[in-house]
Amino acid sequence: MNDFEKRRMDFPTLRAESPPIYFDNACMTLKPQPVIDAIHTYYTTHPSCGGRSVHQYANQVSQKMAASRRNMAAFINSPEVSEVVFTRNATHSLNQIAKGLSWEEGDVVLTSDREHNSNLIPWLQLEQEKGVDHRVVTSNPDNTFDMEAFEASCADAGERLKVVSMPQVGNLDGVEIPIKEVAKVAHDHGALMAVDAAQSAPHMSLDVQDLGADFIAFSVHKMLGPSGMGALWGRHELLDGLRTLSAGGDTVQWSEYDGMEWLSTPHRFEGGLDNYAGILGTGAAVEYLNNMNMNDIHEHEIRLNGLMSRGIEDLEGLSIIGPRDARQRGGICSIMVDGFDAHELAILFDESANVMMRSGMHCVHSWFRQRGYEEGSLRSSFYFYNTEEEVKFVVDTMQEVHAALF
Ligand SMILES: Cc1ncc(COP(=O)(O)O)c(C=O)c1O
Structure with a gap:
């Protein structure tokens, strides 16, 4: 178990019997016990x-x-x-x-x-x-x-x-x-x-x-x-x-x-x-x-983002906002799905797979509205307590959802 995995135990929500996959860290992170x-x-x-x-x-x-x-x-x-x-x-x-x-x-x-x-x-x-x-x-x-x-x-x-x-x-x-x-x-x-x-x-x-x-x-x-x-x-x-x-x-x-x-x-x-x-x-x-190494956190998130991006980037009808190279997108993977409202997808992931992601325009309305992207995007944002297994699960689920939708 690496240091990041050990730290999951510091977070009461992640100690639960079936913890959610929490990918909404850009909105708000979970809180560790000392806080x-x-x-x-x-x-x-x-x-x-x-x-x-x-x-x-x-x-x-x-x-x-x-x-x-x-x-x-x-x-x-x-x-x-x-x-x-x-x-x-x-x-x-x-x-x-x-x-x-x-x-x-x-x-x-x-x-x-x-x-x-x-x-x-x-x-x-x-x-x-x-x-x-x-x-x-x-x-x-x-x-x-x-x-x-x-x-x-x-x-x-x-x-x-x-x-x-x-x-x-x-x-x-x-x-x-x-x-x-x-x-x-x-x-x-x-x-x-x-x-x-x-x-x-x-x-x-x-x-x-x-x-x-x-x-x-x-x-x-x-x-x-x-x-x-x-x-x-x-x-x-x-x-x-x-x-x-x-x-x-x-x-x-x-x-x-x-x-x-x-x-x-x-x-x-x-x-x-x-x-x-x-x-x-x-x-x-x-x-x-x-007490943590911030460079390690950054690299960990980029690794997770790379895994996520590679798993979904070729799915037809899906596009990732920003450059193709995950290294240039830090710990955020924001996906637009042609013709599908991001909120509906987020509810689907939450209710059927216990995955929490952010949907909508993320308070960046100006960018979406200028381009006429009214459906918003489905955003995964990672933190150090997220794992490769979680990302793989989300990628698999995304592929299943994609197969059902397209
Ligand atoms: C880039 C950026 N700036 C500002 C804010 C606003 O932060 P706060 O909720 O602390 O006011 C957010 C929140 O999502 C953000 O992502």
């Missing part, structure tokens, strides 16, 4: 607020929150622990970036053409409300990143280019954008680089210092952590200049009727009583991942 224990311990032994009161319960919460932040900082190699802000999810982090910056009419924002709504809608909203000019960089026909088109878009925007915001890995197809190079080009044009790391941080090594971006959004519930948890990393000097979306309790040193003094980063962004159970669960999740 569940951290949440349970919070509610059973010190269910109190942190960062305010000074009694024993509160002190424990405050200390554990600080440890969670340190764990997260270590996971992404943040130069400073205080550059890690806890948020509700990646969506909240991206909104904090978009709405925390100051804008002038005509400022340009560039995104890719494969955006999750969380990295599209905030910019569209700014376009509607503030006259920001949101532009889309078109990918190559196989969805890989077109560096030339990007450079041309930057040049075209000229001095109005203010922010480039892109996903490191797309949830539509698993295709990676070379953020380090993109960030360099963005900076050469005087723009800020924001990264949606929702689909990269859980699956590959991510070093914020090496990446060279200015802001990075994380989705903690996609990396073993509790639901309703995310994080935002930003360079200190930039976070300090960002307007907070969450002004209120525990964001200021003091207040008077006609003034106040803000607390420093990250507290300025974490107004009100927090999701303490979630933050402590986040600490446990990140500690779990800190």
Whole structure:
């Protein structure tokens, strides 16, 4: 039994007598016992607020929150622990970036053409409300990143280019954008680089210092952590200049009727009583991942994706979104089936084979609608606890379903 297989026992849902084949990890991962224990311990032994009161319960919460932040900082190699802000999810982090910056009419924002709504809608909203000019960089026909088109878009925007915001890995197809190079080009044009790391941080090594971006959004519930948890990393000097979306309790040193003094980063962004159970669960999740080799996780997922892709790629009427080579699609295999609604197929797999996959447009409506693909796709997304046996079973089932449908 390899290390990944042994780790399956850490997940209560996988210890069940007939565990499901869970291939919806790009939406949310399963939770290992240490994360569940951290949440349970919070509610059973010190269910109190942190960062305010000074009694024993509160002190424990405050200390554990600080440890969670340190764990997260270590996971992404943040130069400073205080550059890690806890948020509700990646969506909240991206909104904090978009709405925390100051804008002038005509400022340009560039995104890719494969955006999750969380990295599209905030910019569209700014376009509607503030006259920001949101532009889309078109990918190559196989969805890989077109560096030339990007450079041309930057040049075209000229001095109005203010922010480039892109996903490191797309949830539509698993295709990676070379953020380090993109960030360099963005900076050469005087723009800020924001990264949606929702689909990269859980699956590959991510070093914020090496990446060279200015802001990075994380989705903690996609990396073993509790639901309703995310994080935002930003360079200190930039976070300090960002307007907070969450002004209120525990964001200021003091207040008077006609003034106040803000607390420093990250507290300025974490107004009100927090999701303490979630933050402590986040600490446990990140500690779990800190004890693993992220490169091994990435390779494992690519291996599974290769197996899956080879098993189905020649079936007539099925097409995989993105490049043919599974290595370029990380741990995501998103399939369109001619003439069949993806939700109906997902229900069929769930009810008849105990396989959980995601169906629909995966919050990337823009990509599907532009192409007129109304049926959406059936997406398998892998994590380290998935096995080759599971993939083989799904491929066999897919072939049987295919034979029945076509
Ligand atoms: C690429 C990408 N960005 C952003 C999000 C939104 O993440 P969250 O649910 O943490 O807001 C998702 C969720 O699926 C995603 O896949």
